[in-house]
Amino acid sequence: MVFQTGDEEWVLMSRVASGDESAIAELYDRFGALVFKAARQVLTSRAESEDASQEIFVRLWKTADRFDPRRARLVTWVMLIARRHLIDRLRRKVSRPEVLGLEADTESTFVSTKQAKAPVQPVEANQALRARIQELPELQREVIERAYLQGFTLREVSEQLDAPLGTVKSALSRGLARLRERLGDAEQHLA
């Protein structure tokens, strides 16, 4: 039998599920930096991103037995769990804004769902990304800021912007694709 990547990933996650410390270490070695970078993108400080990374790996252990290699690659699964955790964290912040300490890189203002009709000022953890978002068409920009950077659900964004859900979904998908293209172009240009 050919030993496929999916099998190898399934075995790794089975070991993680059973609490095998060496498997958890292997999971961190493969995805720790990626998870931290995803957290750092949307959270205000390094300390907060490190806390989130710890919580994400605990969540990965708890959900390891649900990983299905037929449905997604392991990296997708890991980042899905990470993103969902970050979204939960962002939502908790929306409902309970924190007083930022000295470690915070920038001042951030989170808005509640009700307040969200007003212009938003999301986290500016990554200036390059923020600058590119500003160049997007208005609807794509609004949707990305609210859904990707602030953790609102697409339904909430749809209500906030008074736009059909399908339109919001398309705007988000196109906006993200456009961002990836633009940032990719910029990196190539700099290189």
Next chain:
Amino acid sequence: MNANELLNREELIEQASLDAMGLLDDFEASHFSKSFHAASATVQEEIRQLQAAVVVDSSMLSDELPAAGLRGRVLGAVMDALEDEATELQPIATIGTRVRRSTVATPSDVNAHVMDSIQHERRAANYRAMSRTLVMWRAASVGLAAALLVSLVWVSMVAGEAVKLGQLAYSTETASQVSSTLGPSFQSFLNSGTKIRSLVPVNANLNVSATVLVDPKTGESVLVAFGLDLNQVYTVRMIDAQGQHDLGSVTGKAVQLSGALLRRTDGQLIQTCKLQLIDSDGQVVLETA
């Protein structure tokens, strides 16, 4: 969106990045998954590749790297969580009593459904061990079967091996053994829908037993065994009309509990097919009746 209408390839492609980034709500994510599974193998592979590329796209990630010390803190946090869960699992000794702990995630009566079955298998293994070491136990246990705990106390006075096994059977450590062996995955089997299949020794002299817990909805299953030879690797085999398939392996831990998650399979089929536990020499040790 019509919930009955599956997404076509273009829609799947459009929503693939949103799904991978966790931006779909539960209903939409479930609809996406349903459509994904209904799509052709080629489209599925296309989606898998696209999603894997999207999530590692550097343009959507920070440039900063984690501190070297984070690795240790992450591992520490996971191991702490593991220990916490082990201590939170309801001790088997309390099953059947009125004691309820609010920290246990699932209702104790549901836990009891699964735990009782495991306990039953464990008692069976103990019984076989005792009968080998002490003929008197066999006679006594017939009369005292209704009060097994009392029997074990009695046996403990006269049979060294029985003491060890008997104490283990009623030890609160069993719950933590289950947890540390199978981790969080075991929790998902603590529900009333779980189906239980018992494996019995092919040779009556063997003091081994095992139980397979099956979630018929997902096809996920776990094997819990007692009395497997220390460090011996056993294969779990499923035999159906189409032939035989290996579902996984489990390493023996002697009188300690052994367990393993099995490869996901047809949830209905695994309830009816023949299951075998095979040792490293290819000999069938246990099988379903």
